[in-house]
Amino acid sequence: MSSRAAQAARARAGRAKASAKRAAPHWARSVGAGMAAVGAGALAAVPGLVAAAGGAALGGLGRVLRVGPGARLGLAGLMWGPRAGAWVWRRLIKRARRLRDTARGEGVSTDFTEPTDVGSTTAAPVLAGAHGSRGEAMTKSVFAARAEQVRDTYSRYSPPTMLCVAAEYRGLPDGLRSAAAALGELACATAERFPAHPQVGAAVVATYLHTMQAAEAAEAVDVAFRELHREDLARHETPRNGERMWNIGEHRADGALAFRQSHFAASCEDVRTVYARWAPEKMMQVLAEYEGLPEGLESLAHAIHHLATLSGEAYPVHQDVAEAVAGIGNFLKRAVSSAQEILPIARRLHAVDISHHEAPRPGEDMWDV
Template structure:
């Protein structure tokens, strides 16, 4: 009888593995198809956008030649209409980024286990009546860290700095925003070591991820001073304007006639909630803790996406020196290293707590039977 049950259990595991491979194989094929389609669409849009850009470039260059010949424009080495040549690459990058994000979302949705309809809130434990599927420990819950960082990514994508002093605030605010992100991960490491019934090695692994984010925050502290040094003259025109400073403006004078308008950092504002919410979060079940371990990599990537957006805009849109763009790129690289290290959290958690997790994913004689081993 015992042998028959073991054989039946093995067959069931094989069928489950086949279903998993079939579902994820189809999802990967669809993702690859969407990826190829994204590149094709981006190239097509880039070519279509480049055509009017070339026409405007030719028109601007012709006007420049005529105006210089008539001595109505200064004779400079800078060609007229160069900005129109960027239309094609910018359009291609925007379309490719949008389509690849959609493709990744579709892949994640296709490979995600069934999602529960009741989710834990910060500061609350799971209701006793909530039951869990046995296929993925913690995978059916929402990571608080991931949820908060998704809000950061979406909010920052909508933000458009009105002037260069607002852009400067973003550069200066990078270290504080990343420190808030790191503080949430540090809190998880402390709780893992002091509150949760987890192996001490898990706290060490989370602390390593925290150290990498902290390193990125320290690197981000170099961006603001570098920007101030390279753009000392530009900033002085705004912060200490001379009489009729607007006479040096490239375009028309601002309507309000003002210059110095210090702005708070939007990046700091959207990142502060990460640390605040996480400081109040008290999971009541190890499934919730497992969801946090699993959500840390995606959460860090969300914050890194906001930093990458600042880098892309600094390179394509803001009038800043290339060294500033490179400094932000180094911060983004360190964040991605932290996200890569965080990928080891969930596999390590499963390996170090295999007997505990197996009680939930493969309960002996059902959940009611396994519950006889529950601690008081």
């Protein structure tokens, strides 16, 4: 019996060692992808700012003479940097994950459900039993629906070890950047493809910027955690001989937990992935999207509040860490407040267009272009 136990222990140690050897290159490639994305975004931001300045200068003249892209070019220019960075990140991180999965020899990349691949969609989710004034189905915001899934799944997630909690702290910035990337896609679409007033696009850009500020604030969480828990982390990252003899509970042999991906980051990536494929056919669908942005951001704030509450009451972490997590919510509140202004602006500037749908005249479709 002791021989079998020894063999099992050696097997577990071998699996842990192999997992560590696979994970180290993956994290190195992930860091490289992040650095490349930041560099690409910075390079693209320079001509984008020039275009934004030119668009702002020519916007008034363009509206008077009805020529040139004007303010739309300026609005789109603000997004060149984020879009370039997001494009580089998606390509490099996809390659890194493919290499990791090939090395692992299996078809899954995490220990929990990956973001759902729903394919291309041309409409937002339909609300059961809801209909407009002419009987057509009313749609729910894609962003709100996906963010609600993040909130619900995250509230049920129970990290088994503190290394998994550490992964959540580390993944907060990436998760919020994924959500911001979705808002960036909407801002670009508003400026370039949708027949919307430039002020509407500017309001979406403002919400995007507030969400990015929340992501920047989230960077401080992992820094504070690693600083305040240096000795705790050292027991896992540079263990002493027989380190497990200091364990309070039983020994956990699953070394793969040390490299677990953030549940929050993976769930938020689903928001970005699905949202990037969304292609509405009607402007009323776009208005529904504007309306759902505050609700979606509140769902993300709820998930982060859940992590802050557990950090302060259930996890063995310093109180400063819990306060740093809670502080992210202040930035998300600003994003929610900014998002609440988008739909009123759109309704005010497009009151006539909207009235053709909500209170159509007889034969209104005869005016269709």
